Amino acid sequence: MRRVHIGELAWPAYVEKVRQGVPVLIPVGSLEQHGPHMSMNPDVLLPTAISERVAQNIDGLVAPAIAYGYKSQQKSGGGNHMPGTTSLDGLTVTQTIRDVLKELARHGVRKTVLVNGHYENSAFIAEGVDLALRELRWDGIRDFSCIILSYWDFIDQASIDTIYQGDFPGWAVEHGGVLETSLMLHLHPDLVDMSQVRDHPPATFPPYDFFPIKPEWTPESGCLSSASRASAEHGKLILSVCVQGIGDALRTAFD
Amino acid sequence: MRRVHIGELAWPAYVEKVRQGVPVLIPVGSLEQHGPHMSMNPDVLLPTAISERVAQNIDGLVAPAIAYGYKSQQKSGGGNHMPGTTSLDGLTVTQTIRDVLKELARHGVRKTVLVNGHYENSAFIAEGVDLALRELRWDGIRDFSCIILSYWDFIDQASIDTIYQGDFPGWAVEHGGVLETSLMLHLHPDLVDMSQVRDHPPATFPPYDFFPIKPEWTPESGCLSSASRASAEHGKLILSVCVQGIGDALRTAFD
């Protein structure tokens, strides 16, 4: 396998790839509790794994993952009051994205992809991209492009049907649920302990957010739906669908 | 009708209401193109109208609306390249929310509601609330609470069925569509010109965001779905459902 991690290349090898115009994928994750049955790093391990495979397929590179993300929100991640969840202010996320993109542009990279693994990062990533493009424009660089994606948006209905058998609760409450647990079972089985899965119906929330957090709204597990239906096989399917879908999308988008 | 706008009260009257512990609703909008058939202010007029009615019903107050919001995103608002759309950096939105909430807390207000009318504001509002709560905590204020809501999240399935007759395209592409246009037809008919509605199928987007914006992805109208089915009657229904739902929710939440 070709090395795809920028960090593992010596600079002359990196320069050569940049000259070829390859895209650079940047996994963006978080350190966040994902229930008593799973480690706290799926949001960074999963987009990293996907980025590696996509990079292999489309001759791209992978920049070091951004390991801390924006604050967990109760209705999508259980809430930022949970122990272990370790989050950054929005501005810190935005500036990190901005700075990294500008440096890649300085090297000559023109095609970048932010592969997001933590829902709450989305808006602050988008702002970081906007600020980077603005400053690059001031530097006369107008051909730099950046895609933002969340890997789960590439899972098609057929796969959802296969996995959830009609009980799909929506991505919103998939935190620590079947999706992430299956992927982890396939990719990092040592970081999942299925015996610790708490089986409970998907969390339901009122149609608003309340601050300060009402901890009782979050299931005690910290998960928003049960992972009991998770399996390595499902994980393998999801991974394959995401890698294929993202690769296809990037080929088209950067054409 | 009782005056509900804080700005219209003299300070002693405001002090009296604060002493009674009433909630304060703050409409948060934007100045954003909404197609050739509608004015650019629905995102601020609609949450304001709803806030006024809710405030009447639950004995609350309405703070001046925040009239500019975060940057329009292509897949939910057409994109920030559109003329007329006038947006703030994320940090500016966040700081505005933070500052206003802290001032209300200084007055003695303890129950606040951010009534959002512009999808893209959501994350930056949430960050503003988090920063405000943090600083209030440093000031020893720990009983301040804040609800964030987007009014369309209170529209129930029955109303959706009535209005869309099974063709609901999802809130994501409702920008300048049936929802907002109907509400405007009911509340501000002079700001809508139905003869200018462009009838086109809902916009479809790939499952990622591309920067810089590809203008050709946005329909020429700037709307993401057609408003041709909009009517004042639908608007009246939506308004009533939202006002009722939000009022009920607030009564429960602040109990």
Add this chain to the structure above:
Amino acid sequence: MRRVHIGELAWPAYVEKVRQGVPVLIPVGSLEQHGPHMSMNPDVLLPTAISERVAQNIDGLVAPAIAYGYKSQQKSGGGNHMPGTTSLDGLTVTQTIRDVLKELARHGVRKTVLVNGHYENSAFIAEGVDLALRELRWDGIRDFSCIILSYWDFIDQASIDTIYQGDFPGWAVEHGGVLETSLMLHLHPDLVDMSQVRDHPPATFPPYDFFPIKPEWTPESGCLSSASRASAEHGKLILSVCVQGIGDALRTAFD
């Protein structure tokens, strides 16, 4: 009457006006107590009313008012300890101005006017303009211009003599006094209750500012001078003088 509020135009109509090169006026106000006899919104209502009339006269447009302003200072606004007064940090004001101006420039607007209704905003507006011009310069835009004005600076000596009959206390202590109350009586009589005017001599202050605020320096009313001499007739005169003076000034300045 022609529509002058940008927010009330559909985007194609706005684009057409921008193409014609019309100036855009942006009212900048605050939410601030103005005594027991008057609502807390004069600082935003008055520059808005003036902007509308000037825009009619010079074929301009009016952007949505900025409804919250910088912190009330004791010697010009009673102080930021007063209830109801709801202020932003200086940086928030500056960034809001900067962001809005840059967006207008992106649309193609080249002549802008910040019509200030709240004394304390002045320096932070000026900084926002400077930052906007700097960033626009980085974008290669060098023909953007911006005027900052406070409407009371256009009241001539004759009008002052007519209104104050030789007892003009200076604009510094006109907070909640004859000027603003007269304008409100003319424009929004329902928001003034002359029976609640507290008659006291103009506040006097030592030639320095003291922090934290000494509340006893501010008259209990929150006003710095008495509004008892206010009248709708005076308000009509002031409005006419300001609208005329500002219109003339803008015609000359942008020529």
Add this chain to the structure above:
Amino acid sequence: MRRVHIGELAWPAYVEKVRQGVPVLIPVGSLEQHGPHMSMNPDVLLPTAISERVAQNIDGLVAPAIAYGYKSQQKSGGGNHMPGTTSLDGLTVTQTIRDVLKELARHGVRKTVLVNGHYENSAFIAEGVDLALRELRWDGIRDFSCIILSYWDFIDQASIDTIYQGDFPGWAVEHGGVLETSLMLHLHPDLVDMSQVRDHPPATFPPYDFFPIKPEWTPESGCLSSASRASAEHGKLILSVCVQGIGDALRTAFD
């Protein structure tokens, strides 16, 4: 003479004075052109000279002057396009003030005086004080006080009459004029060359600010009024009046 400059004390001597509760004066100036007849440092030299004398009189201390200030405005300082004028962004001024005050508070100082010599600094100093008080409050320090003053506000009518003989143009256009030049002639005669004074009537401006600056509005000298009437004798009078007035004010204010 007792040493009053903090910088000239060893730390144990400083600690001793702080224990006695003495006030600390902080001159805040700028580096700004003041015409062809005078050096560019009067805004820092003059408040420093005054602070030293006041500190002698009231048993206070003087912190190192802040030598750079906010951007020169055309109608009060000629404009920030002038060569030599070297200014900071508003936020930089505000943060400097905030940081210095917080450090003094950490030492135990509770009475501070910002002695301003540059008109344009005023609002950004006030914001710095507000931010410092806020953070000190979070640290449980609630007895810290701060006075902001501009020395010219202590010149009484009698002195104005003596000096200007009825032709007082207002402080607004006193930039590089009789006031500052007289003080410099008295205190630093080597930094003034009266033969280079340009005699012109006071600058007049329209009642608004225009950006970008119209250089032709500023007299070529960079001064806004003529210094030809300046004299060391006038300077001596002004100095004495200011030192006396400020000393008296501080004794009362901190009582």
Add this chain to the structure above:
Amino acid sequence: MRRVHIGELAWPAYVEKVRQGVPVLIPVGSLEQHGPHMSMNPDVLLPTAISERVAQNIDGLVAPAIAYGYKSQQKSGGGNHMPGTTSLDGLTVTQTIRDVLKELARHGVRKTVLVNGHYENSAFIAEGVDLALRELRWDGIRDFSCIILSYWDFIDQASIDTIYQGDFPGWAVEHGGVLETSLMLHLHPDLVDMSQVRDHPPATFPPYDFFPIKPEWTPESGCLSSASRASAEHGKLILSVCVQGIGDALRTAFD
């Protein structure tokens, strides 16, 4: 081996360790060219490897590494003009450190260690710690402690003598030299290609920094001294000395 990476623990296991009062080590690195013979990730891999071993020895935990660092300086890292080097603004580094420390403190962690692998990070890490301590103090947390260390400061003279045989050029120019290359040869031999080592005398610089960078001051390799003397054996020795020294230091410091 016990799991030491926080990211690999489920939240209940993490909570249990926090309750025991264990210290948390946070590797802080960078993505920076290290010559044609080595990958660009040693600054993050090396402190991570050391942190893991120290954590095993003293019963600590390791937080996810911060993978991007402050701008490479010419005299210690070759300069930030080099391709591949991907750096953050100082403020971004500072805020990241601040945010992560505050979150750990929220969880209950009281002993933290920032294990730095990139010289240029030092001051911005220190500022991040100071800001975190300040805000934690505002939250009433006064028993939180933080150690900052750079691993090479724990290499004793005996080891230096063994490795460099009297030719130690100083840590300043050890960028991509014997130290880092030896550690990488021991820990990640696949990321080093000794055949690509450029043998040149240590870089020499004038006693000042020049901006913009003079690229010709940096050896073409990007290294500041030659790695030709590097060996896995040296790496093993250095690793052992650092792990031992840091472990001992932490036991004492947190006692």
Add this chain to the structure above:
Amino acid sequence: MRRVHIGELAWPAYVEKVRQGVPVLIPVGSLEQHGPHMSMNPDVLLPTAISERVAQNIDGLVAPAIAYGYKSQQKSGGGNHMPGTTSLDGLTVTQTIRDVLKELARHGVRKTVLVNGHYENSAFIAEGVDLALRELRWDGIRDFSCIILSYWDFIDQASIDTIYQGDFPGWAVEHGGVLETSLMLHLHPDLVDMSQVRDHPPATFPPYDFFPIKPEWTPESGCLSSASRASAEHGKLILSVCVQGIGDALRTAFD
């Protein structure tokens, strides 16, 4: 002697020097305790004195010194808990440097030198320079150059031998020691009281930093080594070596 201080020139004289292309030196200091035997201003007085002399020698100018600096670190300055030490946040230092450099560039200055007298400023100065260069680039200014130096880096081994007689403890602990005290004895003997020197061996520290500061690590004097060997004669030598060395370096660097 020619006037070298920018602040002492009238603007036309300054313009003339700028046109000649002369370099501008900017002393950057701090207000920091330096033991019971010395005033708290050496970090600003010493680089100012050196800048003046260098400017005389190489036909340069000296900008007003930046009198407050970054937070004192325990192992190089005793720590920021000491009374009298009055420091700025890192960002404040960085922005001050950035703003001043950009203004000098606006005037036409192209050669600048930051003459640092306070070790802890170094990284924040470098960041300020980087930000200034970035923004100047956006303004199309690409020929602006800036040197950062700390004066002690120009003291050669021969002088060290002469002064320390083989007991040189390293610059790290020279805070308030022989170097600074000797220079002050030569330049400002009235600000030193040798009878107050505390004679103690150089402070020793573990190879890490601990926060919050452990006050007991700092000698009670606040000095990190003893100044008892200091003399005016040594000071004269050091000054001469620094002035010569810096002058030579600048002539070469700007050639």
